Amino acid sequence: MKINSLSEITHLIQNELDQFNVFFKQSLKSKVGLLDLVTRYILKQKGKKVRPVLVLLSSKLAGEVNERSYRGAILVELLHTATLVHDDVVDNAETRRSFPSINAVWKNKVAVLMGDYLLARGLMLAVEGNDFDFLKVITNTVKRMSEGELLQISKTRKLDNDEETYFRIISDKTASLLTTCCEIGARASTTDEQKILALKNYGENLGIAFQIRDDILDYIGTTKLFGKPLGGDIREKKLTLPLIYTLKNSSSDDSKHIIKLIKNGGKKLDVKDVIEYVKKSGGIDYAEKVSREYAQKAIDSLAIFDKSEIRVALESLVQFVVDRNT
Amino acid sequence: MKINSLSEITHLIQNELDQFNVFFKQSLKSKVGLLDLVTRYILKQKGKKVRPVLVLLSSKLAGEVNERSYRGAILVELLHTATLVHDDVVDNAETRRSFPSINAVWKNKVAVLMGDYLLARGLMLAVEGNDFDFLKVITNTVKRMSEGELLQISKTRKLDNDEETYFRIISDKTASLLTTCCEIGARASTTDEQKILALKNYGENLGIAFQIRDDILDYIGTTKLFGKPLGGDIREKKLTLPLIYTLKNSSSDDSKHIIKLIKNGGKKLDVKDVIEYVKKSGGIDYAEKVSREYAQKAIDSLAIFDKSEIRVALESLVQFVVDRNT
Numbered sequence A, B: 001m002k003i004n005s006l007s008e009i010t011h012l013i014q015n016e017l018d019q020f021n022v023f024f025k026q027s028l029k030s031k032v033g034l035l036d037l038v039t040r041y042i043l044k045q046k047g048k049k050v051r052p053v054l055v056l057l058s059s060k061l062a063g064e065v066n067e068r069s070y071r072g073a074i075l076v077e078l079l080h081t082a083t084l085v086h087d088d089v090v091d092n093a094e095t096r097r098s099f100p101s102i103n104a105v106w107k108n109k110v111a112v113l114m115g116d117y118l119l120a121r122g123l124m125l126a127v128e129g130n131d132f133d134f135l136k137v138i139t140n141t142v143k144r145m146s147e148g149e150l151l152q153i154s155k156t157r158k159l160d161n162d163e164e165t166y167f168r169i170i171s172d173k174t175a176s177l178l179t180t181c182c183e184i185g186a187r188a189s190t191t192d193e194q195k196i197l198a199l200k201n202y203g204e205n206l207g208i209a210f211q212i213r214d215d216i217l218d219y220i221g222t223t224k225l226f227g228k229p230l231g232g233d234i235r236e237k238k239l240t241l242p243l244i245y246t247l248k249n250s251s252s253d254d255s256k257h258i259i260k261l262i263k264n265g266g267k268k269l270d271v272k273d274v275i276e277y278v279k280k281s282g283g284i285d286y287a288e289k290v291s292r293e294y295a296q297k298a299i300d301s302l303a304i305f306d307k308s309e310i311r312v313a314l315e316s317l318v319q320f321v322v323d324r325n326t
Helices: A006-012 A014-027 A033-044 A050-062 A067-090 A102-128 A132-158 A163-189 A193-217 A241-248 A252-264 A271-280 A283-304 A309-323 B006-012 B014-027 B033-044 B050-062 B067-090 B102-128 B132-158 B163-189 B193-217 B241-248 B252-264 B271-280 B283-304 B309-323
Strands: none
Touching: A006 A014, A006 A050, A006 A309, A014 A050, A014 A067, A033 A102, A033 B132, A050 A067, A050 A163, A050 A193, A050 A309, A067 A102, A067 A132, A067 A163, A067 B102, A102 A132, A102 B067, A102 B102, A102 B132, A132 A163, A132 B033, A132 B102, A163 A193, A163 A241, A193 A241, A193 A283, A193 A309, A241 A252, A241 A271, A241 A283, A252 A271, A271 A283, A283 A309, B006 B014, B006 B050, B006 B309, B014 B050, B014 B067, B033 B102, B050 B067, B050 B163, B050 B193, B050 B309, B067 B102, B067 B132, B067 B163, B102 B132, B132 B163, B163 B193, B163 B241, B193 B241, B193 B283, B193 B309, B241 B252, B241 B271, B241 B283, B252 B271, B271 B283, B283 B309
């Protein structure tokens, strides 16, 4: 059994994904014309649906995909979409997945309300389905995601991030939702707490590996056509793992100099210089090593499950995450 | 029994309100420094706490104030605060209750995240307390509030509001949360569905009367020192009850002329002219009449309860709402 691409993974649960898409569309129907217009616009921008895929795969690994799995998948996708819509407001983003962002088309007011609506819609589905366990998990996740982002903002302002806080931030802002996908998927199809815990651990470690890789990609590779330019985190004064390692392992003078450069920002800051310095100091290598360690932990978490196509798919997903260049 | 002011009402449940304030403060404690800073800032701006007061009074009228009443009161206050924080972002408001707004002090990013955090925190409390009935009510309310606001925005853009849609908008965006306060308060202390329904009806009618009064105040009275200037709704192209009535009862030529004036906006639009025309056409009188009808319905809803200090307090609250000049 070998899986070579993300599309091979989604192919394994194509029927379930098709069913999910039907339900997801239904969940977004509204009698308010403007709401319907905006949600139809959102539906046109087909994302990779990583989160619903995780819910469905987890459900299938722990038991069988059922009604609750679909509700869980819709819940996390609605929450994720709400987050993206709000993110674009806070970042003043003009585009999302090469489409103009909702705030760009309909202004901030509509975008903030739309995010609130999508979140409420997701929670209502869980309430209507009596999925009290999902609500417990998801409300804590929303709280952790906003806490993580706010912690990141305060560390950004002070430019004093350390490794411990970095891991707390990425666990809260990124890994928590992926963990939730796996937990909800598992809870939908089993009551075996050992299996649920294994899938939660998988999600948490996958999420950490994913975010470290994301932060590495800010330092390496070529400027992407539609993506963020290299060094964006440096310009935004975000200290991520490669730089945190570098600062800790440089002479005090060098560290102070880099911090000063980043702090002052503006035209004088040549991010290429910082990137080169981080590369030379082994910051990238270190972050890649750590990312692979978390990836391995994610894979190891699945050891309690019998070897199956679905288990291989989840293992391969981890590999794609840490190997990806975009 | 006669109650002459809002403070006499709150005085009736002063002990419970003090207890509420202690619990509310506790619910906002966070390990994230920035979060703690922002929430302490919010706590300094003591609002009128109308929504917790409604929860506590409803609980007391239907039975006894208990742990669940407090959780309900915190839940609605957190949700209301989240809404205000988001509102200030979407309106680019610089101040709130004479304090600089959160977006003005900490930027939009923090304000949007803070709103999400407060909402999640409230829902978590309900989850932790196993208040599944509260969750059912509150998630539907969040959905209705955003739907109402979005419907208002689309009507504002098209300038084609009618009375039916107006009532749908104010029921969703304003009355729904007040209804929820009364319902949650009642559910906390009784399982008697007749009492719960009576208090829900009270809240809904109170909410409608409140919003109509709010919309009237945009036309009458003097420019407030710290408040919105007169005619703000007209400038924002919001058609509310006084104007909707006026347009419907004017000659087709007059209506078209006013709509054109409002549509073009800018310096040419003298809101005083529009206000005068609405007054002369009886738009204010009509809106006041309707507002008082809803107020009476709210009072009548309480008829099933024995006459008591608390019932009188709730009845008086309705009077204050429709009589207020600010």
